[in-house]
Amino acid sequence: MKDIQIKKLLEAEKKRQKKVINLIASENYVSKDVLEALGSELTNKYAEGYPGKRYYGGNEVVDKVESLAIERALKLFGLKEEEWHVNVQALSGSPANLAVYVALVPQGGKIMGMSLDQGGHLTHGHKVSATGKFWTQVPYGVNKLTEVLDYDELKEIATREKPAIIVGGYTAYPREIDFKKLREAADASGALLMIDMSHIAGLVAGKAYPSPFEYADIVTTTVHKTLRGPRSALIFAKNDTRELGKKIDRAVFPGLQGGPHENQIAAVAVALKEASAPAFKKYASQIKKNAKTLADELDKKGWRIISGGTDSHLILVDTWMEGKGVSGKDASDRLEKEGIIVNKNAIPFDTRPPADPSGIRLGTAAETTRGKKEKDMKKIAERIDAILRK
Numbered sequence: 001m002k003d004i005q006i007k008k009l010l011e012a013e014k015k016r017q018k019k020v021i022n023l024i025a026s027e028n029y030v031s032k033d034v035l036e037a038l039g040s041e042l043t044n045k046y047a048e049g050y051p052g053k054r055y056y057g058g059n060e061v062v063d064k065v066e067s068l069a070i071e072r073a074l075k076l077f078g079l080k081e082e083e084w085h086v087n088v089q090a091l092s093g094s095p096a097n098l099a100v101y102v103a104l105v106p107q108g109g110k111i112m113g114m115s116l117d118q119g120g121h122l123t124h125g126h127k128v129s130a131t132g133k134f135w136t137q138v139p140y141g142v143n144k145l146t147e148v149l150d151y152d153e154l155k156e157i158a159t160r161e162k163p164a165i166i167v168g169g170y171t172a173y174p175r176e177i178d179f180k181k182l183r184e185a186a187d188a189s190g191a192l193l194m195i196d197m198s199h200i201a202g203l204v205a206g207k208a209y210p211s212p213f214e215y216a217d218i219v220t221t222t223v224h225k226t227l228r229g230p231r232s233a234l235i236f237a238k239n240d241t242r243e244l245g246k247k248i249d250r251a252v253f254p255g256l257q258g259g260p261h262e263n264q265i266a267a268v269a270v271a272l273k274e275a276s277a278p279a280f281k282k283y284a285s286q287i288k289k290n291a292k293t294l295a296d297e298l299d300k301k302g303w304r305i306i307s308g309g310t311d312s313h314l315i316l317v318d319t320w321m322e323g324k325g326v327s328g329k330d331a332s333d334r335l336e337k338e339g340i341i342v343n344k345n346a347i348p349f350d351t352r353p354p355a356d357p358s359g360i361r362l363g364t365a366a367e368t369t370r371g372k373k374e375k376d377m378k379k380i381a382e383r384i385d386a387i388l389r390k
């Protein structure tokens with residue numbers, strides 16, 4: 001590379017990533033093949049439209065790339081083309097969710113999503129996101145005592161509020177989601193059911209977590225978390241007379257985006273193939289084993305694990321413990337100084353402000369990619385404990 005300034009920064013970031021222990025629950029390390037596709041000449045091409053229906057010439061290769069990504073996305077999650085449609089052009093998770101609402105929720109209509117402070121995502125209707133400005137959020141959350149989803153309350157809220165769409169799938173919820181119960185709430189209220197499986201997609205692909213496809217009308221996911229692909233997103237929609245997929249395609253392009261990033265789509269295709277290999281099943285199961293070990297070890301050392309454990313790659317730790325411990329920001333800063341990267345995170349019913357909440361969120365997908373096993377998690381838990389108790 002001739003640009004010395006950027007070259008140095010790229011090298012510095014590569015070094016940083018190698019040096020730290022990465023427990024950011026939404027990050028991962030992609031393969032060289034994924035990086036190669038991202039850095040390919042496909043970035044030079046404009047391809048507004050969809051395979052076979054483009055607005056520019058010269059898309060014979062691009063069409064094949066995008067069709068392959070579509071084919072692999074369906075195959076990875078065991079879906080038949082006649083039953084499911086998939087759009088692979090959304091640039092990332094937030095635009096993907098926005099596209100679903102633009103397509104399927106009337107302006108000003110209700111989006112029922114988990115509150116941000118309980119583990120939901122900004123794009124599930126939070127007021128600071130466009131999704132909370134153009135639509136109205138009907139919030140739901142977890143039970144105060146158990147810190148797990150309260151499905152009875154959720155169904156009650158849905159029946160009363162009659163949202164256009166119920167969004168399940170979360171950013172800081174460690175437990176298994178009962179997709180069937182979410183379906184029941186959707187049926188009771190006449191709502192569509194959308195599952196944002198961004199965090200758990202790799203676990204679903206690796207059969208280490210239940211699949212939402214049996215119950216959902218729409219499934220969105222980023223590709224770069226447990227699924228270990230490039231930053232991008234997929235939107236799946238059930239194929240039936242409601243024509244959800246057609247409406248979503250139109251919302252993505254021309255509704256919200258212009259030319260798709262075909263280099264990114266090629267990288268998605270690579271990652272989807274990698275995730276369909278038998279080794280990925282082992283990887284997904286190891287992610288969970290590692291998370292369980294890390295949670296158990298921190299628990300033994302006296303840290304409060306939200307909901308008492310984890311069924312996924314993600315752990316939420318109450319580090320504040322009503323003033324007996326350290327705040328989430330303090331914990332995250334101290335850990336970073338010692339080379340352990342986490343994010344501060346609100347815990348359910350947090351009494352502290354979002355900028356300095358009561359907890360931290362940990363995830364094991366990235367370190368599992370680097371070959372870490374249970375014994376390593378024990379050492380990491382020891383280091384975390386020692387740093388936080390200094």
Ligand code: DSN
Binds near residue numbers: 121
């Ligand atoms: N930023 C992602 C996460 O960390 O969960 C969600 O957008």
